[in-house]
Amino acid sequence: MRKYLIRRILIIIPVLFGVSIVIFALIHLAPGDPYSSMIDPNFTAEDRRNLLEAIGYYDPLPVKYVKWLGRAIQGDLGYSITYKEPVLSVILRNFKNTVVLSLTALALSVLMAVPIGVISATRKNTIFDYVVTVFSFIGISVPIFFLAMLLIKFLSFDLGLFPISGMQTIGSGYSGFMKFLDFVHHLMLPVIALALVQMAQLMRYTRSSMLEVIMQDYIRTARAKGLKERLVIYKHALRNALIPVVTVICISIGYLMSGAVLTETVFVWPGMGTLVYQSILNRDYPVVVSCALVMAFFILIANLIADILYAFIDPRIKYE
Amino acid sequence: MKKKLMLFSISFLLISGLGFAAGSKNVYRIGVFHSPTGVFHPAYATHSYDFYITRFVFETLLRYGPDGKLEPNLAKEWSASKDGTVFTFVLRDGIKFHDGTPLTAEDVKYSIEYVGFPDYKGARASFINAIKGVKEFKAGKTKDLKGIKVLDKNTIQITTEKTYSSGFLRFGINFEIFPKHIWEKVEVGKAQEATDLMRQPIGTGPFKMTEYVPDQYVTFTRFDDYWEGAPKLDKIILVKTNRDTAQAQLFRGEIDQIYPGSIRKTDADQFKAHGMVISGVPRNAYQYMTVNLTKKPFQDKRVRQAIAHALNRKGVVDNFLEGHGEVSHNPYPSTFWAHPEGMNEYKYSRDKALELFKTAGWNYDAGKNVMYLDGKPVRFQLKYSKGNVVREKCAVLFQQNLKDVGIKIDLKIMEFGVMYDEVKKSDYEIALVGQGSENDGDLSKFYYSDFIKPIGDNSGSNWIRYKNPEVDRLIDEGFRTLDQDKRQTLYRKIGLLLNEELPVIYIYHWPDNIVFTGKLKGRTIPPVAAYSYYYKANKWYFAD
């Protein structure tokens, strides 16, 4: 087991390496450069050459990569071409916002989905179960940006319950507690959108996992022994059913951290998603590569934790 | 549980209510669709979203007034020598920077010559190319630019190599003045890494920038020592929002102004119903279809004229722009002083188009609805870019229009930067592009044959590769004339010539639309887009 763990952790490094090479190559293959959209006729070709030379644009690709790698290993992720600011600070700023959004959405969806999924499993084929099933199917079938725009139209615009976009009410001069409440107010709609979709998936997964456990022999045995139904469900079945669910949650965290481009764009939430999208359009190479690495890193760690948890729980799985 | 719910709901409603109330303090909020990137230095800013800041915090020597003509700004007087090589500007007294330091001619000299420092790595190096001594300065042979002389603390004199008819425009409008005492302490080559300084710009404008939160907002607070008098508003805030939700935010009072791009009639009605003011600021620019002049089929003027007749340009203005714009027949919009009279309007007529194609030797088979050239069916690829909704619709419409005359068009939508690159290299058949022109009427950059580079080279500004000796001659004269009346005659002639020749097929002119709350008073907007958004912002106030 330990050998497996160490191997998995060590492998993260070459995988990140691989990711960096692929992304680096891809983004530099994209035609255009950071200054190709500048149409000011006063901006001459000579000016453009100067600017591009300053960012090392004319170096051959392997040279560019090696230069970048050399600095990256030392912790210097470079300078954002768009923001003229260290890449690390740009990413940290946006990452913070994504974390708040994702974790809140995740917490909300877990809090709602798991109990509902469990209850649904125990009340299989009742109306409750049916409604939950249909709801969760709809949740995984609806395009999230469509849902987001519907929410904005009905809840924000028509009913005026929530602000339309952004992270705070600008120019309000709030501070302290009021500022926090204002922020929460702005957080709600994006969280609802994300949580609804997540919840759908989680509910189904919990339900099926729970169902699987309930069918097991040892549950039947417990019942046969005469144990109270409640005890059977909550003490035995639930614990075992939840483990696969936990691993799914872990994996979701990994993906959530990579930022939900569509949701963030519709709600103007300055997170990793919007950063990545803008940086690619602007050909801000250092930012794109660093973002990819950060996201890949989180996905890897999350998957690793999920696998570990799963291995702990299911002794049948042998890792060679 | 119930109590908590109550408490929660109350604070909820309170906040929603506060959200509305907050807007009516003495703060004006402008919604923008792209966040400024934080490069708030006039010599280094390249994105138009950064210009929102640099053109507000910093000021130029001259500015455009309500009649569209140049008027005093930092400079109270300006003049040029008869031969148009010596330009003199006299500054006002008592102008202070945001940190209290007085503005002098030294700052003006520094701000203009800055882009010529050998280590300068920005986008404006060519702005000073007309000034005497610029080659030596850029090569590092002189310590400063000799062609700019500080005559006394308020007077500055700029000498150019040759007659420079764009002098007032270039020196009066294109250089924002920034403080020498701050930036001379930073090594020019490393200026772009001085992020802190970059993001705390010190200028002379009526508001100073006091807060910048990337991707969210920028706050400007009033500068009480402003030379034209302290502003009436307390703050102006630039809020990052997006196109879909900005309108709704405007109506709910979360923001006070937006630049909506094209406006439909229903949008306009909604704006008016909510008490908004719609201002269409004329823009000296045009959208056009360029057909590759280096390819044989397009070299015949009759073909280009035929295409113009085949396209429903009026339909574009009436239906896509809903009247907020006009059909274009030459580079100058009707609001511009060089707009010629008596132009050919190339009205939408399929018959006229077919007639002209015929005279050019193209063969139309009415039965099959196919146009033939040299025995082969005519088929072209039309490149256009994302991001401009009206232009995207034009592409689809024109595909249909040309199909009606038997020409098959394949559409190719591309990222703007990529498309622009290919087009400049002459790697295209047909493309849709927008172009702005200089406010002094000069069209040289685009139509002067000197600026043509070989095919495959994307560095020439006359990338449509248009060569017309008569146009060249007229442009040359324009370079040498400072007399405004003479210039008007000249440029009108050029306009007429271009209307006849159609090096590109002109589609439409459009105004820059600003929509803002009717509660804001004291605002005048000069009819020159991009330069007049903050005109006399110190005079703005809320009616409440």
Next chain:
Amino acid sequence: MSLMTVESGLSPWKIATAKLKRNKLAMFGLFVISILVALAILAPVITPYERDRIDMFKIYESPTSEHKLGMDEMGRDVLTRLIYGARISISVGIVSTIIAVVIGVILGAVAGYSGSIVDSIIMRIVDVFMCFPFFLIAIVIAGILGPSIINLMLISGLLNWPSLTRIVRAEVLSLKHCEYIEAAKALGLNARKIIFKHIIPNTLAPIIVYATLGIARGILIEAGLSFLGLGVEQPVPSWGNMLSAAQNFTTLTTYWWVWIPPGFMVLVTVLSINFLGDGLRDALDPKIIQ
């Protein structure tokens, strides 16, 4: 699945089909999908108007008896474009899934069967692919190749094969050591024959389920990428790019017929496929006994 002892004497496939037929939601899904596919194929025959015909006088016209779903922002009939849009959305879903399945199955089977080095290499590649943030890569590739339907299918397919590889590999691993395969090996069949003729057919169950759900995923991806402007280009209609035309707020609030139909179609299609896929999963899963 094929290795479970069958008591009733019916083939496993027949049992699965019977199970499926009893699942009401799945049957409903199948029914809806069939109709949609039929509509897509018959589009040129059943649509009332020409797909790209522009009528500049009728821009944003609301639904009338002549144009049952009204006109869009360019004066084209929405209902016609909606039906043609089915073609794009469904074909993107199918083709991208085929790409993912072909790559995923081959790699997964090879990895599972060969073991040790080959397995390690393939799984490392899978790891690298699986931690690519999807939209980042999609946007970059769209930037390189330009927006188009083919690129959309490629991007979708190339980014979805890793999870299938894992599934197939797991199945193969568990099958590798059973008697059936040992016997084949003993008989001297070469690896390629064993993989293609014996192992893969027995892993069909999860592949079918995955493929079905993959089509749904593909349709959602098309919607998302076209919404961002990276997918299907004009004048070709797809449900995704019809949705993006509603990015104007007035359209969102007033011209509902332009965007709600395509959004609804995506939802209904994906929902039906999910019902069916879920039903297939239940039907083909030996552990759930009805």
